Amino acid sequence: MSIxxxxxxxxxxxxxxxxxxxxxxxTAVVRRKPGWFSQNEMTIHLQKVASVHVQTGVFxxxxxxxxxxxxxxxxxxxxxxxxxxxxxxxxxxxxTQQLPAHADGGPTKACPFCAETIKLAAKVCRFCxxxxxx
Numbered sequence: 204m205s206i207x208x209x210x211x212x213x214x215x216x217x218x219x220x221x222x223x224x225x226x227x228x229x230t231a232v233v234r235r236k237p238g239w240f241s242q243n244e245m246t247i248h249l250q251k252v253a254s255v256h257v258q259t260g261v262f263x264x265x266x267x268x269x270x271x272x273x274x275x276x277x278x279x280x281x282x283x284x285x286x287x288x289x290x291x292x293x294x295x296x297x298x299t300q301q302l303p304a305h306a307d308g309g310p311t312k313a314c315p316f317c318a319e320t321i322k323l324a325a326k327v328c329r330f331c332x333x334x335x336x337x
Contacts, residue, residue: 205229209290215263215281223279225266227293232268234277245277249298255291259284266290 221237256267264287268277310323317331
């Protein structure tokens, strides 16, 4: 299991005493923000990452990682441009690796019960396990 950690610069707002740390693991993206007596931690599973937005400035970059699961996005500022681009690259590479090998791109439809995308010829939804109408 590989973990890469990216610490925000102490020279940016909100990071002077307790800099934000973003970790990208094989399965999730974690944002850790320590405090005096607590630690705030947000996690988004890589399969639930909808988009990664990197906004670069002169010195520092802002990162916004949005989720498909309806949770709040992970936002962090004060990372170097190289770190921000590396975070995006790691997330995209992990998502590409997790694509099913049998994904042939054949005809699909939405399940009428859970709205997940399933194969057109499916008789039972693989997500909600309900029998599909003919």
